[in-house]
Amino acid sequence: MTDTPLLQIENLSTHYGAVQALRSVDLTVHAGEICAVLGANGAGKTTLLRTVSGLQPAAPGSRVRVGGVDVTRSPAEDMVRHGLAHVPEGGGVIVELTVEENLRLGGLWRRDRRDRARALDEVYALFPPLAERRRRPAGTLSGGERQMLAIGRALMARPRVLLLDEPSLGLAPLVTRQIMRLLHDLRERTGLTVVLVEQNAASALSVTDHGVVLSQGAVVARGSSAELLADDRMRHAYLGF
Amino acid sequence: MNQFVSLTFEGIANGAVYAALGLSLVIVYQATRVVNFAQPALALIAAYTAHTVIRATGSYWLGFASAVAAGTLLGVLTERLLLRRVQDRSPLNAVILTLGLLLALRGLAGMVWGNLQHSFPPPMSFRDLEAVPISPEELFALASVALVAAALFVLHRFTPLGLRMRAAALRPESARLSGVRVGLVLTAGWGIASAIGALAGMLAVPPLLSPTVLDAVFVYGIAAAVLGGLDNPFGALAGGLVIGVGLSYVSGYVGSELTTLAALAILVVVLSLRPAGLFSRATVRKV
Numbered sequence: 399m400t401d402t403p404l405l406q407i408e409n410l411s412t413h414y415g416a417v418q419a420l421r422s423v424d425l426t427v428h429a430g431e432i433c434a435v436l437g438a439n440g441a442g443k444t445t446l447l448r449t450v451s452g453l454q455p456a457a458p459g460s461r462v463r464v465g466g467v468d469v470t471r472s473p474a475e476d477m478v479r480h481g482l483a484h485v486p487e488g489g490g491v492i493v494e495l496t497v498e499e500n501l502r503l504g505g506l507w508r509r510d511r512r513d514r515a516r517a518l519d520e521v522y523a524l525f526p527p528l529a530e531r532r533r534r535p536a537g538t539l540s541g542g543e544r545q546m547l548a549i550g551r552a553l554m555a556r557p558r559v560l561l562l563d564e565p566s567l568g569l570a571p572l573v574t575r576q577i578m579r580l581l582h583d584l585r586e587r588t589g590l591t592v593v594l595v596e597q598n599a600a601s602a603l604s605v606t607d608h609g610v611v612l613s614q615g616a617v618v619a620r621g622s623s624a625e626l627l628a629d630d631r632m633r634h635a636y637l638g639f
Numbered sequence: 640m641n642q643f644v645s646l647t648f649e650g651i652a653n654g655a656v657y658a659a660l661g662l663s664l665v666i667v668y669q670a671t672r673v674v675n676f677a678q679p680a681l682a683l684i685a686a687y688t689a690h691t692v693i694r695a696t697g698s699y700w701l702g703f704a705s706a707v708a709a710g711t712l713l714g715v716l717t718e719r720l721l722l723r724r725v726q727d728r729s730p731l732n733a734v735i736l737t738l739g740l741l742l743a744l745r746g747l748a749g750m751v752w753g754n755l756q757h758s759f760p761p762p763m764s765f766r767d768l769e770a771v772p773i774s775p776e777e778l779f780a781l782a783s784v785a786l787v788a789a790a791l792f793v794l795h796r797f798t799p800l801g802l803r804m805r806a807a808a809l810r811p812e813s814a815r816l817s818g819v820r821v822g823l824v825l826t827a828g829w830g831i832a833s834a835i836g837a838l839a840g841m842l843a844v845p846p847l848l849s850p851t852v853l854d855a856v857f858v859y860g861i862a863a864a865v866l867g868g869l870d871n872p873f874g875a876l877a878g879g880l881v882i883g884v885g886l887s888y889v890s891g892y893v894g895s896e897l898t899t900l901a902a903l904a905i906l907v908v909v910l911s912l913r914p915a916g917l918f919s920r921a922t923v924r925k926v
Binding site: 451453473474475476477478479483484486490491492494495499502503504506507551555 | 799802803805806809810812813814815816817818819820821
């Protein structure tokens with residue numbers, strides 16, 4: 399692990415009109431870590447990711463750094479250029495485009511054409527079902543395949559940090575396990591750093607190193623995954639299992 | 640029979656012009672859900688620019704190129720300076736803005752170039768050939784619009800810019816998260832649309848240029864776009880040809896005073912059968 403954290407979130411706040419949706423959240427993720435963001439519906443998990451990636455404006459005094467570079471005020475379209483890829487809730491797959499067009503879109507901003515082609519091959523190797531359906535509209539994919547496509551599109555950018563918003567949403571437990579295993583393998587093989595938002599805390603904590611628990615937009619607990627799993631009070635109050 | 644053939648070709652050539660105008664409306668509508676009522680005024684200024692350049696240099700093609708360049712620039716400026724300011728408001732604001740721009744630019748054209756008619760040359764001034772049922776001007780209109788449509792198809796389907804444009808139109812947020820600079824892509828779309836509008840203007844204006852010359856053509860262009868379905872470029876092309884040929888038959892067999900009425904009639908019949916237009920994808924999207 400390096401000295402500078404790869405992703406450093408300090409005092410991050412944001413508002414929806416008069417409603418404060420995030421209250422000075424701090425979160426530090428080092429390279430190669432998988433970090434869980436847990437909490438009930440409406441706790442601010444999705445808002446946290448959207449504010450980090452610039453889709454939602456951060457309040458004054460907030461700070462987000464990627465690899466030491468301040469990206470707090472960077473527009474969302476520049477985030478991939480800073481090494482941060484965000485898979486939004488539901489995946490954000492463009493159903494009218496083909497599978498391959500969705501994937502190519504993810505790497506389009508990079509100048510290195512040869513490496514773009516290589517990244518495409520790697521994503522297909524990672525997700526064989528996508529390779530078989532590359533010319534089909536993304537709308538014809540199953541829920542699990544769409545989530546694969548969403549993650550694949552993010553990987554096309556060769557990100558250093560992957561923000562993943564509820565990949566298990568609406569998926570069967572078996573598919574969810576596959577996705578969790580995939581994140582684990584990716585980290586082992588490529589050193590990918592992941593911030594994983596999940597409502598399904600048990601499944602998330604099975605692959606993460608550490609995590610935070612949000613409630614009403616504020617961090618109410620943080621610790622290693624083992625600590626969070628062992629804290630019965632926390633589990634009952636916020637994680638629901 | 641001879642009349643039928645020549646009416647058909649005339650209709651196709653006119654239809655190509657309506658199709659080009661329809662296409663320019665569809666490109667903007669697809670990207671921003673705004674019908675750009677200022678399009679004929681942008682094309683008008685482009686045509687006046689061509690008029691000035693042709694007068695000064697004597698070269699039609701230099702004028703043609705300057706019209707397309709002026710059209711592109713006007714489209715880019717309209718998006719950057721005006722439309723961008725209202726993009727987060729109700730779409731009605733944008734529509735009213737384009738209407739206002741239409742009136743302002745048409746007035747400006749009258750102030751700068753005068754409200755009198757100027758003669759305006761067609762692209763080709765050969766004599767019609769007896770054996771061929773289509774005139775060189777009609778052929779040029781048809782060929783240039785077909786070429787533009789084909790180029791647009793290639794751009795959309797096979798180029799990185801095309802992929803960015805489609806992504807930005809379909810799902811702006813996903814496009815931005817993939818690194819697409821959606822604002823720039825929108826500007827490019829307006830530029831391309833307005834260049835095509837300028838081409839349509841160059842084809843529609845001859846023989847006489849005046850501030851109101853494109854008004855009727857624009858009505859048929861809107862009809863073409865609506866007929867085909869505002870979100871489908873191929874619909875605009877087909878819609879333009881249907882309107883062009885239909886109106887040509889009406890004016891040839893029934894009477895030219897009925898053409899505008901016929902355009903409305905076609906519109907009413909088609910829209911009552913298929914409210915989203917002949918080729919709209921809206922119905923597919925609902926599933």
